[in-house]
Amino acid sequence: MPARQHLLDASIVHYEWNNAIPPRLEIDPGDTVVFETRDASDEFYNPNSTHDDVMRRVFKGHPLTGPVRIRGAQPGDVLAVEIIDIAPRASFGWTNVRPGRGLLPESEFSKPFLQIWDVTDGRYARGLRTMRNIAVPLAPFPGVMGVALDDAGSHNTAPPRKNGGNMDIKQLTAGTTVYLPVWVEGALFSIGDAHGAQGDGEVCITAVEMNARITAKFELLPARNLSEPQLRMRGAPARGIDGPHYATTGHGPDLYQCARQAVRHMIEHLVRERGLTREEAYILCSVAVDLKVSEIVDAPNWIVSAFLPEMVFQGK
Amino acid sequence: MPARQHLLDASIVHYEWNNAIPPRLEIDPGDTVVFETRDASDEFYNPNSTHDDVMRRVFKGHPLTGPVRIRGAQPGDVLAVEIIDIAPRASFGWTNVRPGRGLLPESEFSKPFLQIWDVTDGRYARGLRTMRNIAVPLAPFPGVMGVALDDAGSHNTAPPRKNGGNMDIKQLTAGTTVYLPVWVEGALFSIGDAHGAQGDGEVCITAVEMNARITAKFELLPARNLSEPQLRMRGAPARGIDGPHYATTGHGPDLYQCARQAVRHMIEHLVRERGLTREEAYILCSVAVDLKVSEIVDAPNWIVSAFLPEMVFQGK
Numbered sequence: 001m002p003a004r005q006h007l008l009d010a011s012i013v014h015y016e017w018n019n020a021i022p023p024r025l026e027i028d029p030g031d032t033v034v035f036e037t038r039d040a041s042d043e044f045y046n047p048n049s050t051h052d053d054v055m056r057r058v059f060k061g062h063p064l065t066g067p068v069r070i071r072g073a074q075p076g077d078v079l080a081v082e083i084i085d086i087a088p089r090a091s092f093g094w095t096n097v098r099p100g101r102g103l104l105p106e107s108e109f110s111k112p113f114l115q116i117w118d119v120t121d122g123r124y125a126r127g128l129r130t131m132r133n134i135a136v137p138l139a140p141f142p143g144v145m146g147v148a149l150d151d152a153g154s155h156n157t158a159p160p161r162k163n164g165g166n167m168d169i170k171q172l173t174a175g176t177t178v179y180l181p182v183w184v185e186g187a188l189f190s191i192g193d194a195h196g197a198q199g200d201g202e203v204c205i206t207a208v209e210m211n212a213r214i215t216a217k218f219e220l221l222p223a224r225n226l227s228e229p230q231l232r233m234r235g236a237p238a239r240g241i242d243g244p245h246y247a248t249t250g251h252g253p254d255l256y257q258c259a260r261q262a263v264r265h266m267i268e269h270l271v272r273e274r275g276l277t278r279e280e281a282y283i284l285c286s287v288a289v290d291l292k293v294s295e296i297v298d299a300p301n302w303i304v305s306a307f308l309p310e311m312v313f314q315g316k
Numbered sequence: 317m318p319a320r321q322h323l324l325d326a327s328i329v330h331y332e333w334n335n336a337i338p339p340r341l342e343i344d345p346g347d348t349v350v351f352e353t354r355d356a357s358d359e360f361y362n363p364n365s366t367h368d369d370v371m372r373r374v375f376k377g378h379p380l381t382g383p384v385r386i387r388g389a390q391p392g393d394v395l396a397v398e399i400i401d402i403a404p405r406a407s408f409g410w411t412n413v414r415p416g417r418g419l420l421p422e423s424e425f426s427k428p429f430l431q432i433w434d435v436t437d438g439r440y441a442r443g444l445r446t447m448r449n450i451a452v453p454l455a456p457f458p459g460v461m462g463v464a465l466d467d468a469g470s471h472n473t474a475p476p477r478k479n480g481g482n483m484d485i486k487q488l489t490a491g492t493t494v495y496l497p498v499w500v501e502g503a504l505f506s507i508g509d510a511h512g513a514q515g516d517g518e519v520c521i522t523a524v525e526m527n528a529r530i531t532a533k534f535e536l537l538p539a540r541n542l543s544e545p546q547l548r549m550r551g552a553p554a555r556g557i558d559g560p561h562y563a564t565t566g567h568g569p570d571l572y573q574c575a576r577q578a579v580r581h582m583i584e585h586l587v588r589e590r591g592l593t594r595e596e597a598y599i600l601c602s603v604a605v606d607l608k609v610s611e612i613v614d615a616p617n618w619i620v621s622a623f624l625p626e627m628v629f630q631g632k
Binding site for chain 2: 101102103158159160161162166167168169170171200201202203204205227228229230231232233234235236237238241242243244245246247248249250251255256259261265269290291292293294295296297298299300301302303304305307309
């Protein structure tokens with residue numbers, strides 16, 4: 001049977017991982033599916049939304065398009081999902097700071113902040129109203145991709161797990177294949193939470209969030225028995241990101257605290273050297289700054305580094 | 317006074333951070349220094365060294381070339397050190413697995429292993445005797461760079477600290493400037509532990525270790541009051557690294573354990589798909605695989621990813 005292409009629109013979504021959710025679509029290995037996905041706010045925000053709207057938003061789980069049942073998929077197999085294409089399905093994206101969520105505590109960020117981005121040219125997320133001199137290169141990917149778990153019942157979509165889920169791995173752009181372990185018969189794949197741009201770590205817990213259209217091709221690798229997701233990129237990470245980079249570091253015995261410290265230093269740097277507000281700086285870290293584990297073997301201190309591509313200030 | 321260029325050879329080194337060590341050289345801001353540095357084994361290894369030699373090596377601290385006193389440097393200033401050039405000062409580099417050291421425990425790596433690399437062409441570290449089909453692109457940088465601490469007495473060189481030190485930040489290649497906070501009058505800068513190539517994280521605790529010649533230019537930024545090192549790269553990280561990448565992931569509530577898990581998966585992958593021994597795979601992770609913090613905000617699970625540039629298998 002020749003490979004087919006299917007379409008799943010965003011008219012129906014689910015907000016949990018639950019292996020009892022009936023599949024919306026059944027496909028064969030080799031098939032391609034075009035998914036329309038809703039942004040993480042479930043279309044709560046619009047381009048005129050304000051900072052005050054942040055606290056009005058209720059998060060009931062990422063809206064996911066699916067599930068797709070893959071014929072023949074069995075526990076122990078691996079589902080290879082190649083991202084063929086991903087593009088905004090909206091004129092705007094958004095990023096918000098919500099006190100008490102994200103890497104830095106409420107004591108440091110007590111005010112809600114909403115950033116709206118213009119993504120209409122398909123190349124950059126450009127600040128609207130605020131951060132107007134900043135243009136973050138778009139490198140869209142699905143924040144959430146996964147298969148059903150083998151534990152019955154409802155599992156919230158926030159944490160990543162052995163089924164993939166909310167991995168927020170920014171390298172899952174077009175041209176990348178993710179290898180997901182299959183936990184239930186038929187795999188039951190769902191996808192959503194598209195990010196137009198994100199730094200490694202997504203520190204304020206939101207990226208350039210947007211509605212999207214994602215084309216993915218499915219293959220089945222029998223009996224591969226992966227225990228956690230893996231991926232292969234066709235090209236190098238951070239293609240298209242060039243020019244000078246500025247980096248801060250945080251050292252200490254705990255990687256989480258190192259990351260916090262590196263991000264704090266980057267925020268201070270952006271406020272002092274680039275004139276951003278603290279909230280804008282935190283948001284820029286989330287959408288463009290990459291956290292790297294620089295040092296993890298020379299006890300008692302490790303280092304996490306935060307790398308900022310300065311091309312975001314070129315206002316392209 | 318015009319800027320001058322100085323030379324510090326590797327005939328005298330020191331093996332600790334101690335602000336009582338008298339400076340070997342005094343320079344002005346704007347001056348350049350060519351440092352000859354010894355490898356982390358203090359020239360214990362040679363190209364004919366064997367696995368058995370690993371346990372005979374005694375580590376008494378990284379041999380550091382310096383200190384250099386910078387006239388006018390005061391606590392609260394920042395010493396900007398631009399790496400102008402760095403090149404091997406030897407025909408070979410080495411990487412070793414020493415049981416009980418590095419990211420993975422002795423229970424998983426109980427045998428010592430020594431990898432010798434040919435670095436004579438200046439472009440790649442090519443496996444000698446073992447890993448002969450592997451060529452890791454050279455991107456040399458100093459593993460250790462720092463200034464004296466304001467605490468009196470001897471401090472071992474292994475952990476990175478607020479003075480820099482053993483940062484192992486692989487992006488400190490030629491063209492990068494590191495900003496080091498000054499803690500004592502004159503700064504007292506030292507450098508060593510050159511790495512020909514390294515992955516973010518240097519997971520087996522050694523990189524492509526080699527003797528080197530490093531040219532660095534010094535500037536003083538008065539009263540900047542950084543609390544930890546920062547850096548600026550002229551270009552993008554990982555320049556020259558292209559083509560397909562394979563990545564593994566580790567998820568869970570602790571970033572350190574996530575990193576261990578991602579590295580274990582990468583080792584399994586390299587053994588199964590590329591036919592390396594476990595020790596070779598661990599070494600390849602240390603010299604070429606980058607650890608990224610992919611997810612750090614969606615409790616209870618974070619993700620650390622390990623990215624391998626597959627160009628190392630092209631045998632260039």
